[in-house]
Amino acid sequence: MDIIAIPALGCGPGQYDEVAGLLAPVMPLQSMVVTEDRFAACVAAVLAAAPARFIVMGTSFGGRVAMEVALAAPDRVTGLVVIGASAGPIADQAVGLRRGERMRGGEFEQVLAEMGDMVSHLPGPRGEATRDDFIRMARAMGPEGMARQSDALAHRGDLWPRLPGFAMPVLCLWGREDRFSAAADGLRLSQAVPRGRYAEIADCGHFPSLEYPAETAGIISHWLADQKLA
Numbered sequence: 102m103d104i105i106a107i108p109a110l111g112c113g114p115g116q117y118d119e120v121a122g123l124l125a126p127v128m129p130l131q132s133m134v135v136t137e138d139r140f141a142a143c144v145a146a147v148l149a150a151a152p153a154r155f156i157v158m159g160t161s162f163g164g165r166v167a168m169e170v171a172l173a174a175p176d177r178v179t180g181l182v183v184i185g186a187s188a189g190p191i192a193d194q195a196v197g198l199r200r201g202e203r204m205r206g207g208e209f210e211q212v213l214a215e216m217g218d219m220v221s222h223l224p225g226p227r228g229e230a231t232r233d234d235f236i237r238m239a240r241a242m243g244p245e246g247m248a249r250q251s252d253a254l255a256h257r258g259d260l261w262p263r264l265p266g267f268a269m270p271v272l273c274l275w276g277r278e279d280r281f282s283a284a285a286d287g288l289r290l291s292q293a294v295p296r297g298r299y300a301e302i303a304d305c306g307h308f309p310s311l312e313y314p315a316e317t318a319g320i321i322s323h324w325l326a327d328q329k330l331a
Contacts, residue, residue, distance in 0.1 A: 108253060112163075184275070217236045265293065276302050
């Protein structure tokens, strides 16, 4: 069985490279980048490429895709790892759509700078490196791909009422200093599903796999073993 890992908004496979290497003795991890502008299309792309049965994992945008995949194919998804992703609806769709418009309209670098300062916990040991990694990956994706992902987020609905329907084990992994998705939301999510577990990394922002890869891999490995998934 593989872990299908879906990166965050603007990110590529590099978001999980170190974690994949650390998890290799336990379970293969395969990154899958999706850039469709609606979550239904993202789900279809993942399911078309994924094996018959798999564990799905995602960070931020990718975490939301992972939740949608688990809801769409509960017979195929044996476990779910959500990292820093909201289950709620968009708070202000106009603001969400505006981000995509800015990226397409020549403000791509400005948007990256603004987001880069928020995705990582800059005072942390790998805060600045994480910010730089995000900007590098986002530049590689380019404004159109990232804007399409942003549009998908701007059209997201409310998953909270559906969470009790998750039958598979769910790990909610958060950085305590996450400025995009509060750690309290991760705890709430873990309590809303029947087989949820919450784990938190101190002094960490929105991207635990980049800021604390060893700790992230350790938490996932322990959860896999405890749930008899590995």
